[in-house]
Amino acid sequence: MWDYSEKVMDHYRNPRNVGKIDDADAVGNAGSLTCGDQLKIYLKIKDGIVTDAKFQTFGCGSAVASSSILTEMIIGKSVEDVRKITNKDIADELGGLPPEKMHCSVMGYEALEDALKGYVDKDDLNQALNVVNGKSEIKEKIVCTCFGVTENVIWEAIKLNGLTTVEEVTNYTKAGGACGKCKSAIQDIIDTYYHKEKKVKEEAPVLSPAQKILKINNIIENQISPELQKDGGDITLVDIVDNKVSVRLRGRCSGCRNSNLTLKAFVETTLKNAVDKNIEVIEVN
């Protein structure tokens, strides 16, 4: 039995602002059906003010409550102020969430961010475009292949909530909550955030090109391939030119539709962590 606050219970029992805005000025989406929770948020914006907001959520009690209260928090606020809302604000407004449910507030934040990313403020077109370009590049790096969680989401969750352990990151973002393969990658992000990375980098020996090729081959054969085979997939190394590693992939991830995309990211993250952070994985057919 979850220890939900009165406010959470009130909001899932009587959700506010449910539905769709057909002529919305901004629409944001976070999560997916396969991953077990999804939020769509619709915003009406006039003269830089959010005049209306509605949501549709597939998810548990705290996901509905997070979505519902988020719409209440943003109606009447300026876009500028709404951009400052974090997952922590959502959780606080609900009177707190159980630790394992913090990812519901993060989903609210992500959907909002997604909506405003797509919304181009006419007065500030350039700035908006910068936001789009800057963020989308970082977002490509998927750390948790099971839930499709990006490095950016994990980084933001660490920053906003002062997370220090992998378990906390899992509670807030779901990353690492299924197969657990990305737990070491999450630990690396935490270490990097708290500036622990330097030591490791200094100690890492510089590899000759031949050594590097051997090491990459070794890791693919002995680490990555067995992991993929467990799930019915496999990997074959095709070529290595400088930091470009060409591989052939056959994947079958347990839940997500974008499995091949995430598979590539898993391989890349593993090689980056073990060999060289500049490695780029290229999938060939």
Add this chain to the structure above:
Amino acid sequence: MSDRLIYLDNNATTQVDEQVLEEMLPYLKGEYANPSSMYTFAKKSSNAIKEARVKVKEFVNAESEREIIFTSCGTESANTAIRGVLSMNKDKRHIITTKVEHPCVLNVYKSLEKQGYNVDYIGVNSNGELDLEELSNKVNGDTALVSVMYANNETGVINPIDKVSEIIKSKNKNTKLYVDAVQVAGKIPIDVQACGADMLGISGHKFHAPKGVGALYVNSKTIITPLIIGGHQEKGKRAGTENVPYIAGLGKACEIAQENLHYEATEVKRLRDKLEQGILKNIFNARLNTGVANRVPNTTNIGFEYVEGELILLHMSDLGICASSGSACTSGSLEPSHVLRAMNVPFTAIHGSIRFSLSKYTTEKDIDYVNSVMPEIIEKIVKLSPYQDELAELRRRKGV
């Protein structure tokens, strides 16, 4: 929220039967002697254990009461059987179980796998029925142990243990079979001799005894080492002073359950079917996750498409109705039930799967009430879903 209590979560735990409690009380009050003691005062508690052992023996139709070991729960029974038999067969390194096993078996196997055992996990079809051909192909000369649950806790689907045993023994007569029978005790008859189980575990609190007591049957041809080492209790197979009141309660629960099997097979089944048919008929996005599979009479597992299970449970709970979900959110884990995933339940329904499990205490009134309120609950949640187009299409096809 509600003073009403409709308890449809009997696969999780059950209400203690009044007669079971009565049986236990003397040993929680005046008859507190240690059954191992020599004086006459210990006679009653030592007799209580003897009698309970006979009752459990009869309940599972063992050949002798010497084949019954009292434990603290189903999990202990499974751990004792699996680890106990393997440590007697150290030369063999291959073990088999199913993908849909309860964690009390599955996680023991995963731990053994890490220790170097070769493990095969046998799959199920979309109804949750075990792939017997795959099982047959996997048993080999090195197979020390196969563990197959009698019925699944989430779906109620019954495995044909007699066939499983036949397959295993025809491939390797020395391979041992452990049967986790926690979810069939009190629901269908158990006959260890007829079904060919070498070891079989039950848990009291699933059939109206209290939590904290279970039993393990180990046939006379199977030798195990104890998991808990200490005194001579349970012929050295399970040390520790016997939990006399709970063991007496377990014996009584076995006796009552045996008499009640006909009621389970007829009345409980009738109410389960009424609930199931009511929901499937009146709710457009409901699907029976087990199809036509053979099930224990008290369980149904229904998936509600495009809605999430925890939210369904919370709304049910507001009306005093208790059930369980295979959704990720209810467990604190982030993935939905391993059982429903092994069955390949469609991703549209897996997160919205609800298990209803009845007992002899479930009434017609309970079922009528649940059937009357479930459509509103689901409609309320459907309104929130981002999948309105898909839901409209489902509704159109079902014609509700």
